[in-house]
Amino acid sequence: MTIIVTVWRPDPEERQAWATHLGQALGNDYQVVTQVDPLARHAAVWAAPEDFFARSPRLQSVFSMGAGVDHLLHHPGLPPALPIYRLEDAGMGEQMARYCRHEVEHVLLHHQRYATQKQQKQWHELPARSPADLTVGIIGFGVLGRRVAAALTAEGYPVRAFVRTAGQRENEGVSLFAGPQQWPAFLAGTQVLILLAPHTAQTHHLVDAQALAMLPGGAWLVNVARGGLIDDEAVQAALRSGHLAGATLDVFSTEPLPVDSAWWTLPQVRITPHVSAVTLVPESALQIARRIHALDAGQDAGATVDRRREY
Ligand code: NAP
Ligand code: GLV
Numbered sequence: 001m002t003i004i005v006t007v008w009r010p011d012p013e014e015r016q017a018w019a020t021h022l023g024q025a026l027g028n029d030y031q032v033v034t035q036v037d038p039l040a041r042h043a044a045v046w047a048a049p050e051d052f053f054a055r056s057p058r059l060q061s062v063f064s065m066g067a068g069v070d071h072l073l074h075h076p077g078l079p080p081a082l083p084i085y086r087l088e089d090a091g092m093g094e095q096m097a098r099y100c101r102h103e104v105e106h107v108l109l110h111h112q113r114y115a116t117q118k119q120q121k122q123w124h125e126l127p128a129r130s131p132a133d134l135t136v137g138i139i140g141f142g143v144l145g146r147r148v149a150a151a152l153t154a155e156g157y158p159v160r161a162f163v164r165t166a167g168q169r170e171n172e173g174v175s176l177f178a179g180p181q182q183w184p185a186f187l188a189g190t191q192v193l194i195l196l197a198p199h200t201a202q203t204h205h206l207v208d209a210q211a212l213a214m215l216p217g218g219a220w221l222v223n224v225a226r227g228g229l230i231d232d233e234a235v236q237a238a239l240r241s242g243h244l245a246g247a248t249l250d251v252f253s254t255e256p257l258p259v260d261s262a263w264w265t266l267p268q269v270r271i272t273p274h275v276s277a278v279t280l281v282p283e284s285a286l287q288i289a290r291r292i293h294a295l296d297a298g299q300d301a302g303a304t305v306d307r308r309r310e311y
Helices: 012-026 092-108 111-119 144-154 179-188 209-214 232-241 279-294
Strands: 003-009 029-034 042-045 059-065 136-139 158-162 175-178 192-195 219-223 244-249 269-271
Touching: 003 012, 003 092, 012 029, 012 279, 042 279, 059 279, 092 111, 092 144, 092 192, 092 219, 111 244, 136 144, 144 158, 158 179, 175 179, 209 232, 209 244, 232 244
Parallel strands: 003 029, 003 042, 042 059, 136 158, 136 192, 158 175, 192 219, 219 244, 244 269
Antiparallel strands: none
């Protein structure tokens, strides 16, 4: 019997590309469809419509077409017991490492200050710094955080990471911090703060006025996780006061970023449209197909989302 798999994302062309790649990777026992199908056993989705799950009552699994699963966990129709799986790296690690390293180098080389100087027609040399002079703190040391940390330690930056659970783990040359007691020390020693944790109840507005005050003056913020991790007003106030030298923002609490958003107007903010690590369809389809094959063979598929911890 043919097993039906639904792929769904808002753009029809992207949906078709997914259907082609996933269909090839799954093989002849599967039929991949681009419309909601009541007989589907598995689904791979991004921004599924509200009635998606009500109209797919036979689903045994749902796959996120991204590393993050907040779009699924906040879906109003998500059945309470439906297992959720996510993408692990699938080509995103390399992109994320390159994006973050580029932003850290932008800070290291004083490029923002030179851009300001250019506007003021000023020729003023700033002291040269080496990576060893700039400590990078990453919130999140998971699949992507570890890739970013490895890229930065290879360049000679001192790297520290803040995680949810302490415990025994390989630190890969990175100083690890966890828990409320280590939070102030983590922030106090961080000159470039990179956010790479999921958006959960615990991480919502993690970077608020209190956290910002614990960062050293002149720190830089890079948010490549989700907009909800920062308190927008507190970050904007820290930028206006100069306590934060600048910020690189790839993600926002409302996307696309509205035209009247204050973020557009702050000169020390660099903005990209949620592209620090895009989903690569061929790699992602292969990974999802491998997991679907495992599930249908009664095996563990890996990359399972723990609904209680929300990632
Ligand atoms: P992951 O492997 O699940 O890693 C998550 C990390 O966040 C873990 O180290 C985890 O700590 C940490 N964490 C969770 N809750 C925390 C908390 N309350 N305080 C401190 N640390 C916490 O996830 P990933 O694959 O690296 O992806 C991370 C996030 O990046 C995704 O959820 C997504 O939102 C975002 N993302 C963005 C883009 C983009 O284009 N902008 C692309 C891909 C992903 P433990 O190690 O203790 O569990
Ligand atoms: C993108 O934001 C993802 O979660 O993969």
